[in-house]
Each structure stands twice: as C-alpha cells, then as structure tokens.
Amino acid sequence: MDGLDQATTRARQSLKQLAAKGDVKSARLLAREVVRTNKQKQRLTMSKARLGSIQMQMQHQASLVKVTGTFQKSTEIMKASNALVKLPQLSATMREMSAEMMKSGIISEMIDDTLDLDEADSELEDEADEEVDKVLYELTDGKLGLAGTVKDSLPATQQKEDEEADINTEAEMQRMQRELQDLLTG
Incomplete structure (x- = not known):
C-alpha cells in the first residue's frame, strides 16, 4: 500500500508538471494511470477487509470447537462424579442424618426446657x-x-485415632481429586 501511495504521489506531481508544460495528451494518460491506481488501492483495501472478516469467522469457529470440547469434558466429569457419588445411597444417608439431628434437637430442647439451666x-x-x-x-x-x-476431654489415644481418621479422610479426598484431574486431562 505504501508503494502505491508513493507512486500515486509521484504521478500527480508529474501530472502537474505536464499540465504546466501544456502536454495535455501525456497528462491525460498519466491521469488515467492515477485513476487506475486509486481503483486498485480500493480493491486491495476491500480484499484486506474481507480477509480480516474471514479470519474473525475462523477464530469464532475455533472458539466454538473449544467450547464444545469443554462441554463434552464437563459431561464426562459429571458422569464420573455421579458414578462415584451414588445418589440414592447419599439421599438415604442424608434422610437418616436429618432424622437423627431432629431427634437430637427435640431431646436437647426437652432437656433445656426441663432443666432451664x-x-x-x-x-x-x-x-x-x-x-x-x-x-x-x-x-x-x-x-x-x-x-x-x-474426664471431660477425650483420652490421648482417642484424639490420635480421630486425627488419623481425619488424615485418612483427607488422603481419600486427595485421591479423588487426583482421579478427577486425571479424567479432566486424559
């Protein structure tokens, strides 16, 4: 483009010089060349704009492919999570826990009402x-x-057992996270 601009500028200067000399025939030929150069410049600009548009469309398509792949991975992760969680068993456990907590709450309220400490x-x-x-x-x-x-506090061995259970639970969580990460990257 810069070359075309420079050539057009030179041609216009030459055109002015020819017009000043009175060479109308050569000036008309040179003017036609300037007009053709301007049209060629416009065509190049349009082509460049079309190429930019095509590039943006290609980037959009690539982004859609990435999003689709991410959704597929998410679906796989959800399937794996569902297989690990076993929702019916979890629901039953949660119902039992809720019932026990309710019983505990009612008993606690009854004791508090009775004793009013x-x-x-x-x-x-x-x-x-x-x-x-x-x-x-x-x-x-x-x-x-x-x-x-x-005693009001747990014996040291009970505390150690509780700490070991916490460590085992944490180790199990880390193992599950590694498996999940492997599923994501694999």
Whole structure:
C-alpha cells in the first residue's frame, strides 16, 4: 500500500508538471494511470477487509470447537462424579442424618426446657452428679469407685485415632481429586 501511495504521489506531481508544460495528451494518460491506481488501492483495501472478516469467522469457529470440547469434558466429569457419588445411597444417608439431628434437637430442647439451666441450677447439677455417683457406687458394690472418674476431654489415644481418621479422610479426598484431574486431562 505504501508503494502505491508513493507512486500515486509521484504521478500527480508529474501530472502537474505536464499540465504546466501544456502536454495535455501525456497528462491525460498519466491521469488515467492515477485513476487506475486509486481503483486498485480500493480493491486491495476491500480484499484486506474481507480477509480480516474471514479470519474473525475462523477464530469464532475455533472458539466454538473449544467450547464444545469443554462441554463434552464437563459431561464426562459429571458422569464420573455421579458414578462415584451414588445418589440414592447419599439421599438415604442424608434422610437418616436429618432424622437423627431432629431427634437430637427435640431431646436437647426437652432437656433445656426441663432443666432451664442458669447459675443456681449448676450447683444443683453438681449435687445431682454426686448423688448419681453414690447410687451407682452402691449398685456396683463399690466397684465403680475402682474405675475412676470420667474426664471431660477425650483420652490421648482417642484424639490420635480421630486425627488419623481425619488424615485418612483427607488422603481419600486427595485421591479423588487426583482421579478427577486425571479424567479432566486424559
């Protein structure tokens, strides 16, 4: 394009010089060449615009192909997830858990309503615990006293078991994530 612009500029300068000399015949020939050059320049601009449009359409098609591939991968992942989750079993477990939580909530409310704990009641609770310990001691013929007292915290071995269970659960989650990643990349 730059070459055409330079050639057109030179031709116009020459045209002016020929017109100034009075060479009308040569000036007309040169003017025709300038007009042809301008038309050629317009055709090149139109071709360039068409090529740009075609390039954009090709990029759009490539993007659609990528999106389609992503949807296919997503579908495969969902199928794999559904196979791993087993929805009916999960639903049954959730219903059971909900029922247990409801029972626990109702029982907790009943206990709270019955005891209506505040600072004065905490002394009664301590006395009640002592009385229960005495009754159990009597019922077990003194063997309960040999067992020791129950602590509020879990023994160290129970804590270790809980930590190991947490680690095992985390390891299982990592394994499932690796499998999912393998499915995505594979």
